[in-house]
Amino acid sequence: MKAVIAENISKQYDGKPAVEKVSFEVNEGEIFGLIGPDGAGKTSIFRILTTLLLPDGGSAQVHHWDVVKDWRAIRNAVGYMPGKFSLYQDLTVEENLHFFATVFNTTIQENYHLIEDIYVQLEPFKNRRAGKLSGGMKQKLALCCALIHKPKVLFLDEPTTGVDPVSRREFWEMLKKLKQQNISIVVSTPYMDEASMCDRIALIQSGSILSIDTPQDLVKNYGNQLFRVKANDRYRLLEVLKSVPSTKSYAFGEYAHVSVEKDHQMDASEIAQHLQQNGLTEVEVGEAEVTIEDCFINLLH
Amino acid sequence: MKRLLVFIKKEFTHVLRDKKTLLILFGMPIVQVLIFGFVLSNEVKNTDLLVIDQAQDRASKEIISKVQASEYFDIASVTFDVQDVEASFKKGKSKAALILPKDFEKNLMTKHVAQVQILADASDPNHATTIENYLTAIIRDYTNSLNASMPYTIIPEVRMLYNPQLKGAPNFVPGVMALILMLVCVMMTAISIVREKEMGTMEVLLVSPFKPIMVIVSKVVPYFILSMLNIVSILLLSVYVLGVPIKGNVLLLFGESALFISTCLSLGIFISIKTQTQQVAMLISLMGMLLPTVLFSGFMFPIENMPFPLRMISNIVPAKWFYIIVKDIMIKGLGFAAVWKESLILMGITVFFLGISIKNFKIRLA
Numbered sequence: 001m002k003a004v005i006a007e008n009i010s011k012q013y014d015g016k017p018a019v020e021k022v023s024f025e026v027n028e029g030e031i032f033g034l035i036g037p038d039g040a041g042k043t044s045i046f047r048i049l050t051t052l053l054l055p056d057g058g059s060a061q062v063h064h065w066d067v068v069k070d071w072r073a074i075r076n077a078v079g080y081m082p083g084k085f086s087l088y089q090d091l092t093v094e095e096n097l098h099f100f101a102t103v104f105n106t107t108i109q110e111n112y113h114l115i116e117d118i119y120v121q122l123e124p125f126k127n128r129r130a131g132k133l134s135g136g137m138k139q140k141l142a143l144c145c146a147l148i149h150k151p152k153v154l155f156l157d158e159p160t161t162g163v164d165p166v167s168r169r170e171f172w173e174m175l176k177k178l179k180q181q182n183i184s185i186v187v188s189t190p191y192m193d194e195a196s197m198c199d200r201i202a203l204i205q206s207g208s209i210l211s212i213d214t215p216q217d218l219v220k221n222y223g224n225q226l227f228r229v230k231a232n233d234r235y236r237l238l239e240v241l242k243s244v245p246s247t248k249s250y251a252f253g254e255y256a257h258v259s260v261e262k263d264h265q266m267d268a269s270e271i272a273q274h275l276q277q278n279g280l281t282e283v284e285v286g287e288a289e290v291t292i293e294d295c296f297i298n299l300l301h
Numbered sequence: 302m303k304r305l306l307v308f309i310k311k312e313f314t315h316v317l318r319d320k321k322t323l324l325i326l327f328g329m330p331i332v333q334v335l336i337f338g339f340v341l342s343n344e345v346k347n348t349d350l351l352v353i354d355q356a357q358d359r360a361s362k363e364i365i366s367k368v369q370a371s372e373y374f375d376i377a378s379v380t381f382d383v384q385d386v387e388a389s390f391k392k393g394k395s396k397a398a399l400i401l402p403k404d405f406e407k408n409l410m411t412k413h414v415a416q417v418q419i420l421a422d423a424s425d426p427n428h429a430t431t432i433e434n435y436l437t438a439i440i441r442d443y444t445n446s447l448n449a450s451m452p453y454t455i456i457p458e459v460r461m462l463y464n465p466q467l468k469g470a471p472n473f474v475p476g477v478m479a480l481i482l483m484l485v486c487v488m489m490t491a492i493s494i495v496r497e498k499e500m501g502t503m504e505v506l507l508v509s510p511f512k513p514i515m516v517i518v519s520k521v522v523p524y525f526i527l528s529m530l531n532i533v534s535i536l537l538l539s540v541y542v543l544g545v546p547i548k549g550n551v552l553l554l555f556g557e558s559a560l561f562i563s564t565c566l567s568l569g570i571f572i573s574i575k576t577q578t579q580q581v582a583m584l585i586s587l588m589g590m591l592l593p594t595v596l597f598s599g600f601m602f603p604i605e606n607m608p609f610p611l612r613m614i615s616n617i618v619p620a621k622w623f624y625i626i627v628k629d630i631m632i633k634g635l636g637f638a639a640v641w642k643e644s645l646i647l648m649g650i651t652v653f654f655l656g657i658s659i660k661n662f663k664i665r666l667a
Contacts (some may be wrong), residue, residue, distance in 0.1 A: 050508045052666045071664070080508040090318045091311065097399035102307040103511045145505075 001063060003028045003153050003184030004049060008058035011044045012206075018044045020207040021058065026153075026186055028202075031179055033198030034188040035292065041207040042188040043083055046157045049186070052081045063152050079151030081142050083158040084189075089131030093122050093141055096130050097148065104149035114181060115144045118174055136167025141173065147183075147250045154178065156187040160194065172197040192293040203296050210299040219290045223262050224298065227271060228255040228288035231280040244271065250297060257288055259298060304511060308519035315493065316523060322489070330531050331538065337473045338543045348432055349377040351386060351395040356405035358486045358491065364417075364443055365367050373435045375421045379470050397421040397432045409447075418532040474539040475627035476600025478558070479620040481535065482528055482565050483594045488586035490569030495582040499601050504666065513664050521566050529555070548634030555646060557630065563649050567654035568619070574661050594620040 004026035004155040009017040009208045019041040034042045047053040049072035050060055060067045065074050087096045094241040097119075101108050112119070118140050125133065130141060139159055150212060155174075160168040172194065175185055179199075186199065196215045203210040203218075211218065224281040229249075231237040237256055241249035249256055260266045275283045288294075316322055350368065354361050368374050377395045386398045400418040409415035419436050423429035494517065497503040505518055532555065539545045547554060568590065576582040595601055597615035604615050615621050622643040629635040637644075 047666060052504060052507060056666065075508050076510045080505065082501050082504045084501040086505045088311070088313060088315070088502060089500070095311075095314070099307060100505075102304050102511075103506065103509050105304065105510055115348065200369050 001028055002026060002058070002061075003030075003206035004032070004062050004186060005047070006049070006058070006060040009045070009055040009060050010050060010057035010225055011041075011053060012056050018207050019048070021205070022201050022204075022209055024209065024212055026184055028184050029179060029182045030199040031175055031185045031187060031197070033195055033201040034204055035184070035190075035192060035198075035201050035296070036188075037190055039206075040204045044156050044206060044207075046080075046082075046186070046188065050078060050155055051075060063158070077152045079146035079149065079152075079154045081139075081146040081156045081159055085138050085142060085160065087138070087142055087145060088131045090129055092127050092129055092134070096141060097144055100145040100168075101148045106149045108148065108166045111148055111150045114147050114150055114178070117177060118144050118147075123183075136163045136171070139163055139171060140174075142255075143171070147178070150181075151183065154183050154185045156185065156192065158188050160189055160191065168194070191209055192291065192296060195292040201292070203292075203299060205296075206299060211297070215255040215292060218292065218295050222290045222295055222298065223241055225260040225266065226288045226294060227258045227260070227268060227285055228252065229258055229271065229275070230255050230282070230284040231275055232282040233280060236278075237275070237280060240275055240280060244274060248298070251289075252293070255288070257294060259294065305515060305519055308511075308515070309522050312493070312520060312523040312580065316527070324500055326485060326489070326527055327531070327534070328536050329484070330477070333477050333481060334474070334535055334538045334543070337477055338539075348373060348374050348396040348397060350374045351377050351389045351398040352379045353381065353383055353386065353398060353400040354379050354402045355381060356401045358406040360406035360409055360415075361401040364399075364440065367439055367443055367478045368399065368436070368646070371435070373432075379640035385418055385664050390420075395422075396428065397436070399436060431439060441531060456656045472601060472628075474535070474543065474545050475624050475631060476598060478532065478535055478627055479561070479598055479600065479623045480591070480594055481531055482558070482562055482623075483620055484561055484586075484591050485528050485531060486524055486565030487569040487590045489584060490520060491572040491576070491582040492579050493524070493588050494570065495576055495579050498580055507664065507666070514659070514662065517658075517662070521570065524569075525559075525562055525566060528565075529559065545631075549630035549633050550636065553637055554627065554630050557623070557640065560644060561619065561626075564619045564623075564651045564654075567651045567658065570658045570660075571654045574658050574663075593618045597621055598624045600624055617649050617650075618637050619647055623638055 002025050004024075006025070007023050008021045009019060009023070010017065010021055022041070022045060024032070034045065036042055044053065048055045049060055049067060051067050054068060062074050063077055065077075067074060088099070091099065097108055101111075115271050122137065122141055122144065125137065130138065133141065143156070143159065146156070160171055162172065168191075175187065175197070179185060189195075198215060199217070200212065200214050202212045214220070229237065234251075235254070238249065238251060241247070241256060241258055244258070246261045247266075248259045248261075251257075256282065258271060268287070272283050272285045275285075316326070320333060322535075352365055352368070354365065355378045365376070369376050377389070383400065386400075389395045389398070398420040400420065402418070405415050417440060419433055421429040422430050497506065497516070503516070507513060513590035520526065536547065537556075540547060569586070572582055572585050572589075576585060589636070593614075597604065597611070598619040599615070599621075604612055604621070607615065626640045626647075629639050633639075
């Protein structure tokens with residue numbers, strides 16, 4: 001059985017399309033990532049799947065329940081963590097957890113094993129008000145609250161946005177552990193580097209899915225040659241790279257990445273030569289490792 | 302059931318942790334009752350009076366001493382010149398003037414008709430009217446004492462029923478009750494529900510087994526209880542501090558208050574369903590509820606004096622009916638038979654707003 005099936009779901013706001021014919025499936029017990037920049041339509045998709053919004057077109061099922069017809073069943077069975085911190089800021093950590101456990105008809109003790117790893121870190125602050133926690137702690141608490149009723153499918157909308165890198169890594173480690181409890185997880189993030197933590201990902205832009213694959217296959221099927229280039233004048237470097245035929249170039253960290261189309265093999269020295277002819281010095285050209293971000297940029301055009 | 306209880310407990314925690322809300326909830330009723338009781342009062346006491354005594358005879362002296370003896374007036378000064386009146390009014394030294402012309406006693410004794418003139422500063426018309434009434438009453442009283450022996454006199458005996466001393470308090474206690482309940486129930490309920498939307502917690506609550514309508518119910522219960530506490534504190538203040546007794550049945554009074562609280566809560570729910578931010582909810586509660594309550598409940602401005610369209614509008618203001626009910630029960634000591642019609646109207650308004658709220662309630666976002 002699939003955890004989530006979305007078929008051609010669309011959503012418009014005031015006539016402007018936010019989600020356009022999006023289809024994907026999430027297998028049971030996998031971490032499925034929706035990767036895309038802000039405004040790509042990730043939150044709308046989450047809200048449709050959690051029955052908070054009605055799709056304008058298409059259909060979707062969560063754990064074989066229809067999101068329109070069986071909304072009540074879905075609400076009983078899923079865990080949802082919205083993008084915005086949505087707990088009670090004036091209640092303490094423990095009170096929040098207790099409240100959500102009760103709302104979901106369970107107790108903290110009953111499913112403590114699920115949240116134990118996370119809650120241990122929160123325990124020293126259990127009498128602190130949620131509003132006074134750090135960003136990472138807030139997200140951990142929100143995850144606990146969304147998990148406390150042992151949901152069949154967990155929806156996490158940008159759980160790591162605004163969280164420091166260390167906490168982000170910890171957060172993903174927790175998701176991996178949850179996966180072992182056979183909880184299917186749908187997670188969205190604007191950070192491309194987090195994509196590799198998912199089992200499968202959908203790259204999404206302007207309401208449409210560009211590609212769905214495992215992160216490894218996505219990188220493997222990149223196809224193009226990819227070089228990383230550095231020179232004394234970064235601005236001029238990017239200008240000059242634009243003039244190289246059959247390539248696409250863009251800034252990438254301290255380097256510039258040059259993606260060479262499949263049919264036009266080229267080697268590093270050719271690029272270096274071209275750059276030096278154009279008056280750039282300290283030229284450094286090497287093969288680059290393909291990342292999800294390169295795949296995303298490649299798919300955009 | 303257990304879920305509902307936990308939810309209600311959570312609401313209480315919200316209220317109790319928010320010092321500002323707490324202050325509004327319990328401080329405001331007390332402050333308002335005291336302000337209305339002691340400061341804002343339309344009673345006329347110790348009004349400064351200028352007396353122009355051109356007669357300087359026995360009759361005029363007797364009238365002056367009678368005026369002086371009443372608690373309503375302080376005689377600012379006694380002069381001879383009418384010119385002084387305007388100067389004194391303009392400087393604010395006196396609010397009224399009593400002019401006793403020359404040959405006052407002579408005219409009274411020989412012609413049996415004598416004139417006095419009362420001048421009042423009518424920049425505050427209500428005040429001026431009251432002063433005039435009091436002064437006329439004192440003079441009538443004096444005339445009656447002279448006429449005692451004469452035949453064919455009609456002596457009107459005026460008695461102010463239910464509030465013989467014409468105190469302001471009996472009038473405003475019901476008004477303040479309506480005002481406070483309107484503020485606490487409508488505004489606080491609306492804000493607390495909208496806050497869940499604004500903070501995003503509503504989104505989480507919707508994706509839970511908790512029935513959305515129960516969110517509303519559990520929001521309403523704490524404010525209902527807090528409002529009943531407020532009623533108790535207002536009534537205690539009015540009985541023991543302001544000396545306004547409860548003449549009617551206390552239980553009936555609480556029952557009617559519970560009904561009015563329900564009306565307010567239904568209005569609060571309606572506002573919360575129609576708005577998305579706390580600010581808008583607050584503005585609508587203030588402008589749409591509080592203002593009409595002050596204007597149209599009849600507690601500040603008599604409805605009878607309003608033009609027809611405004612009188613019509615006043616009929617849809619719940620506070621007007623509650624004001625009538627509380628006045629009837631508390632001050633006149635009447636029973637349910639006297640207020641069933643008003644109670645029915647309040648019930649109707651409550652059912653109406655609950656109905657459209659339930660119809661408009663969204664189980665989804667947007």
